[in-house]
Amino acid sequence: MNTLTRFLTILRPYRRQALLAIFFSAGMPLTILPIPFFIKYLVDTVIALQQPQLLINVLIGLVAVYLAHNILCILFHLNISYLGQRIVLDLRYKLFRHLQRLSLSFYDQTQTGTIISKTIDDVDVIQMLISGPAVQAVTGIITITVVSILLFFNDWRLAIVTLAVMPLYILNFKLFIKRIKSCNLRNREKMDEILGDVQEKISGVQVVKAFSMERQEVEYFTSKIREKFGLGLEQGALGSTFSAIAIIISGLGTALVLWLGGLEVRYGLITIGDLLAFNTLISMLYTPALQLSELNDVVQQAITSLERIFELMDTEPDIQESLHACHLPLIKGSISFKNVTFGYLPDQTILHDICLEIEPGQMVALVGHTGSGKSSIINLLPRFYDIHSGSIEIDGYDIREVQISSLRDQIGIVLQDPLLFNISIRENIAYGRLEASMKEVEEAAKSAEIHDFIMTLPQGYNTCLGDEGIKISMGEKQRIAIARAILKQPRILILDEATSALDSLSETLIQTALDKIMQGRTSIVVAHRLSTILNADKIVVLDDGHIVQLGAHEELLQQEGPYRRFYEEQFMNQAIMSRPELKGALFNIV
Amino acid sequence: MYNFLRLLRKYIRPYSDKVLAAVVLMFMHTGFAMAMPLVLKYLVDDVLYKERYHLLIWVFLVYLGLRAMNSLVAYMRGLIVVRLGQAVVYLLRRDIYAQLNRLQLSYYDRTQSGKIVSRLINDVNIIQNMVTTSFITYFTDLITLVTAIGILLSINTQLAFLAILVIPAYIINYNGFIGRVRENSHRIRRKTDEIIAYLSERISGVRVIKAFNQEKQENKRAFKKLRTYYHLNYRAAMLSSGMSIIAQILSGMSTAVVLWYGGYLVLQDRLSTGGLIAFYSLVAYLYNPAVHFSQINTVIQRMRAALDRIYELLDMYPQIADKPGSPALKAEEGHIRFENVSFRYDGTRRVLEKITLDIPSGSKVAVIGRSGSGKSTLASLIARFYDPTEGYITIDGQDIREVKIESLRKQIGIVFQESMLFSGTIRDNICYGSPRATDEEMIIATRAARIDDFVEALPDNYYSMIGERGVSLSGGQKQRIAIARALLTQPRILIFDDCTSALDAQTEAAIQETLQDIMKNRTNLVITHRLSTIIDADLIVVLDEGSIVEQGVHDALLNLGGVYASMFQQQFGLVNP
Ligand SMILES: Nc1ncnc2c1ncn2[C@@H]1O[C@H](COP(=O)(O)OP(=O)(O)OP(=O)(O)O)[C@@H](O)[C@H]1O
């Protein structure tokens, strides 16, 4: 479907308003059409025939015409303001909803700045199109048609002369359209690029400062906006040339009419009043023609923006709910990975043939070198990504066959990156269950060992986090993220290095609380500090995307294998080795 | 309006020749345009009525000539105006961005990044719009108005006075609306910020939204925000149409009156027919600017809102900046001293209390403590991300507030607790602080951070793209890239803030080993929760609620039987099966 027809489908819910808008915008120029005839009347009848008593007709007629015109204008403005803003609201909301549907792989590949630029700036361009050019186009086309007909009635010879220059407009348009369009696109894309970069550098400003890169950043930015400057000039030059040519064309038409019209007056074919009326009519013809071609610029920009918006809307989420997906009932929590192979990109394999059975209520630990695929396994359970082959089943349901929300509702996850939002602490903790009572929130916070900290804040749970509120330390963030996952009371609890930034005391305390919570729930824990996973029912040792060992702590410790090496490494650090007197002490503890 | 004058002085004055040219061209444009009705008058009165038809060809040529000149002038003006607009935007963005880079971190602590971006992009766009269109239109309109009044007066004084009579009505109309329009514009700008900030946060937090199944709620929240935005914009549209419609009504009515009274004058032979026609065409030049003024008004109000916000940012005084004439830091040794340092973040309780600490050059000092005890804060003070509320910090005897910040930070390599990578290639990221590093140097740093094997196994190795914030890397990979990035700058002082938390013990030990060499001859501050990595530290500092509660070497602290000893027991005691 082409962009403009698609745009019309967006308008469909508002077709009544849109039709009204067209009606009004057609009416506006039509109501002022009689003006030239009043002028002719004034010149040929009132003045030429010396009829002062008729003068009042001119006044009454003109006032009536202008009044009608203005009333239409008011109606039109009321209507178009609503329409334009309403469509912007709809478009933005649609885009936002669509963004919520898109899968993580989309976000992995797209800069935040680009998405924002589409939802804000491109939609603004559309709004401009609706309340400005789109209307002008309608008005222009209707005016041109009606005026052309009137011209013929008035004087067909002059009408032919007038219309003879119209093809030149079209030629001019054809000549420029491609270049203007491509220039617009490049300009928007440059903007995206700049926005994406700026957005990132501003959120990472600490790094910029730590490395004293301010000057380089400013230089880089300057070079980018310089490129944009160049594109802006090109765009401007194209636009100016285009409209300059259009002005000459209309000038040619009017000049010809005055000349030939004068000759016609000479041979008595028309009266002076006719010529004057004709002249006024022509300006009514050329003004919209001129506007229409200037509109071209805006319309082209709007089309570029529309294309970008549609491109985003057309990005289908990789993760699709199957058509006959069923609701996942309250689960017991058995999980089974059957020959799961997975990669983030189609031709990449991160996890190889993973087979893993987890009984309801079990605690399973994933260990392995960094980059071995622990977080990747975890990403698969809530179906953030789809696997390449094999299957993942929860309570016997293939997760691709159930409704995604019913699946995710039963999984509580603490991501490796504890992301919080700029809302109050309470809202952050209750993020997954907005209806939770204050008591529940506090309990979750207590289990996550963060309650005491929150109480030291002047506004307690109502303290806003983030840029608008307070910044907190890494460990505090992690604990809030834990509280958030706990509060959800999920059937499956996933902790991806949830306590990596915590001191061992806090970690132990949380561990104790978690042990209680994990009773009766299936849990999957990723941790490098083996101390946190010693009492796991099952330890899965991953290496480079393969499961290399599987079993309980004692079992694995008996075997010669990577787990034992991990274990030894952790407690017999280089530093300790270098102090033989400590070695003994430590081994005793162990 | 004050800010507008500043904009003029700083950003537009350098282009005063362009502005002048634009105004002159504009003047010519108006002149040519207004000469056309006079040609018409000539045609009617001198050619047609007097039947001097041989002059018709001249009418044609002159008219065409005027139009051609007009188009040429419009073209040249277009070019100049675009150039002007683009240049102003360019300069403004450059200055804003430079200012953003000057501002201290506490500014960023307070301000959402989306809002900052919005200023840099959207507000400046509005200014551009103003410079290229409204500003110029304003000038033209003024010129047009004055010239039109002049010509009208010369055609017929009485009629001209009649036509001018309505102008005060325009002014009243304008004043009636202006206050509301202005207030609404400010609200719209603030809302725009809010929406952009909201969006960018939800986009970076999309994982959490999905994990917690909050799509629907977020949709609702977004809808609410967008709806308010819609209402504000709708109101703005209504206000501006209200204003321009009243202006249109005024102009329509007065045109009718002009034609009526003009016809009367013609009948009385006090005006020629051509004169009346010319007058009728010219009246449009009188009223159009007046209508414009009320339309432009909205734009100008938006511009003022944007300009105020831009200047608010530009005027912000960077709290952490070089003192004039401050010398570069001479850090031959890299000996850091905290002298009675206390610190609080803006408006919060004290985070650090009277810290006195000596970090000799070449030593490895470990800072440990419970989460939230102020370790990261302590580290950020050394790089002067914040200034202490009390006390001072010296490096080799020089107060760090007295030296050039750049020279200070160049001597410090920090690995942050949060890796914070940028989108781009792995190489871009590792070489971030040292763009001139050679490939060998980069590979050495990569090797030291033990990330070389991983990178070299990638299809594009060092040129692999890593996505925004490094999304396509695992937690431990990000941390190691951040380590390599800090090592490559070869700083005198190295600060590691819990930067191996996502690493397995083996990798961690391997990094420790390579670091041992690198750490020699440098001053090292290590923040960690894993005590095993700091047993060999020259000094262990235990922080609790912002104060130093214990310091000493491992053995001494263990014997002391205090906080450290219990932490140590805790960590290793747990292992007991
Ligand atoms: N979004 C992504 N796109 C592409 N590749 C990815 C993505 N996320 C991770 N990878 C790659 O997949 C591999 C496994 O990553 P994963 O995050 O699962 O490791 P991990 O075991 O959790 O490591 P760590 O302990 O460091 O967190 C890594 O090599 C990583 O580079």
Ligand SMILES: Nc1ncnc2c1ncn2[C@@H]1O[C@H](COP(=O)(O)OP(=O)(O)OP(=O)(O)O)[C@@H](O)[C@H]1O
């Ligand atoms: N930018 C900030 N603005 C306001 N308060 C802050 C800011 N950063 C940290 N804080 C507060 O200061 C205290 C110390 O934080 P800091 O980050 O130094 O702790 P930390 O010892 O590094 O903790 P962790 O081990 O969890 O990283 C915390 O209570 C935190 O909430």
Ligand SMILES: [Mg+2]
């Ligand atoms: Mg991970």
Ligand SMILES: [Mg+2]
């Ligand atoms: Mg910290």
